[in-house]
Amino acid sequence: MSAEFIDGIVVFVLAAFIGFEVIAKVPPTLHTPLMSGANAISGVTIVGALVAGGLGSGLLAGVLGFLAVTFAAVNVVGGFLVTDRMLEMFKRKPKADS
Amino acid sequence: MIRLLYLAAAVLFIFGLKGLGSPRTARRGNQLAALGMFLAIAVTVYELIDLDAEVKWAIILGGAAVGATIGAVLALKVQMTSMPELVAAFNGFGGGASALVALSEIEQSGGFFDTETSVVVAMSVAIGTVTLSGSFVAYGKLKGLITGQPVAMPGGTATNAALAAVAVGLAAWGVASDDALAYWLLGALALVVGVTAVMPIGGADMPVVISLLNSLSGVAAATAGLVIGNLALIVGGALVGAAGLILTFQMGEAMNRTLANVLFAGFGGDGGAAAGDIGTQPVNRATPEDVAIALAYADRVIVVPGYGLAVAQAQHAVRDLARALEGRGITTEYAIHPVAGRMPGHMNVLLAEADIDYEVLLDLDQSNPRFSLTDVVLVIGANDVVNPAARDDSTSPIYGMPILEVDHAATTVVIKRSLSPGFAGIDNPLFYQDSTLMLFADAKAGLDDITAALADI
Known part of the structure; x- marks a missing residue:
């Protein structure tokens, strides 16, 4: 196995552990925004899609690249926007007088 | 230098998720993650410009414009009640994008990969397409387009096991022969598996299913990251995989069900079966x-x-x-x-x-x-x-x-x-x-x- 590939595996495993540590403490109130925010982050595959779309040659590669960029862009833009919309509602409200 | 910038994007993702852990910091956390995404995209675009190759900007800009418009409209129009189906749909798009990245990588390389890369290509294709079709079945169930009741598949779990075995066979063929056809067949089969796996799951079990699909969309991105050797993709994908998995188990715990039970038991419809002598005892009716x-x-x-x-x-x-x-x-x-x-x-x-x-x-x-x-x-x-x-x-x-x-x-x-x-x-x-x-x-x-x-x- 190439050293670069093993580096990739190492990064993956360590990042998964960081993920477990960071997310295990999120309170249930924020589970939906957490999930949609995480979902937007998984749209980082757009990086691969840009390369595939930009450098692919031929009709098939063009179609694949275009679809990949489109799907990933839906995921990224939609994911971050909807999460922000939800979190705006979680702003601290001034306490009602009682 | 480029790799360090991708690392910076990955670090922003981690800070972003950490911010999402408290109501006070959540909005800033989401913005940090978005900033990380912007950085990763900017670096990639810079790389493409710097590459001294012919870059098809029309494809990139066209796809980005179409995708961004669809995403923004969906995100701004959605009712909060419909959030689960929207997140399911976004999961599906993410998984599908990762599978497409892996497939176009095969087409570009003509299949000349070393063994370990072939394995992750197969994983990325299979996991990505399962996420794509599974998410859209979940979307249909939540939206009421498909019945929320468990739908028994012919042969049930045995069919899925058989399909999974064939998928492993196709993956092995692809890895051994570097034949692109094997990966295409694998992707097509995984699309079918996504449908047959989610159809039997009832509407009330959707919290578990969506969490699991969320996790899978992350794993698909991480494996795509291993294919193209991109740090931001590997880290981002791994984080999401971990987040989805934690929620999957927490939801299972809240229903006293194991993941296997949710996936294979076909329990948990929307309306409920007719059961015995319900409602024959006296109740205190109130106005x-x-x-x-x-x-x-x-x-x-x-x-x-x-x-x-x-x-x-x-x-x-x-x-x-x-x-x-x-x-x-x-x-x-x-x-x-x-x-x-x-x-x-x-x-x-x-x-x-x-x-x-x-x-x-x-x-x-x-x-x-x-x-x-x-x-x-x-x-x-x-x-x-x-x-x-x-x-x-x-x-x-x-x-x-x-x-x-x-x-x-x-x-x-x-x-x-x-x-x-x-x-x-x-x-x-x-x-x-x-x-x-x-x-x-x-x-x-x-x-x-x-x-x-x-x-x-």
Whole structure:
């Protein structure tokens, strides 16, 4: 196995552990925004899609690249926007007088 | 230098997720993650410009414009009630994009990969396409386009096992021969598996399914990252994979179900099967006026919202009643079961939309000690999550599921359309308790009537 590939595996495993540590403490109130925010982050595959779309040659590669960029862009833009919309509602409200 | 910038993007993702851990920092966290994404994209575009190769900008810009427009419209138009299906759809797009990246990598390379890269290409294609089709089946079920009832597949689990075995065979063929056709067949088969795996799962189990698909979309991105050797992709994908997995297990725990049980048992429809002699015992029927009187003389009230409240769009009606109660100096809090909605935390979002402060939203562990100190508990559109049989009756199908112990309150008011059972098709002894008042009404109409009656007291 190439050293670069093993580096990739190492990064993956360590990042998964960081993920477990960071997310295990999120309170249930924020589970939906957490999930949609995480979902937007998984749209980082757009990086691969840009390369595939930009450098692919031929009709098939063009179609694949275009679809990949489109799907990933839906995921990224939609994911971050909807999460922000939800979190705006979680702003601290001034306490009602009682 | 380029790799360091990708690392910076990955670090922003981690800070972003960390920020999402507290209501005060959550919005900034999401913005940090978005900044990380912007950085990763900017670096990639710079790389492409710098590459001194012919770059097809039309494809990139066209795809980005179409995708961004669709994403923005969906995100800005969606009703909070429909959040689970939107997240399911976004999961599907993410998984699909990762599979497409891996497939176009095969087409570009002509299949000349070393063995380990071939393995991750196969994983990325298979996981990505399963996520794509599984998510859209989940979307259809949540949206009501496909029945929320479990749909038995011919051959059931055996069929899925056989399909999975064929998929492993195709992957092995692809790795051994570097033939692109193998990967295409693998992707097509995985699309079928996504459908046959999610169809038998009932609507009420969707919190587990969406969490799992979320995790898979992350794993698909991480494997795509290993294929193209990109740090930001590997880290981002791994983080999301971990996040989704944690939520999957937490949801399973909240229903006392293992993941295998959810995936293979075909339990958990929307309407519930006809079960025995439900509704033959006497109940205390109450009018909205009765409920208003009980509330008016209470000091502490806890509201237990269930999915029925979301369906009736009654979150604003709850808020109005709670404001009226607070105006009388009555403490009002909300007890929220982890699977109260159709995705983790869904109910909290709906209540936040109605301007209810997150500080009065209690989770399972916070609520249960408080019920015995509470004068009136108002159960709205919830059933199985407040069923004492889950605690007391070892023969009950839901025995062992953690419940909100509302039967410990001095008075429990249940607002429900009828005595019909919940998704599990199980009768609820709570309804026949002496301390329980049943108000048979639509959640929204019932709450409005109570609020009106309260104003006259």
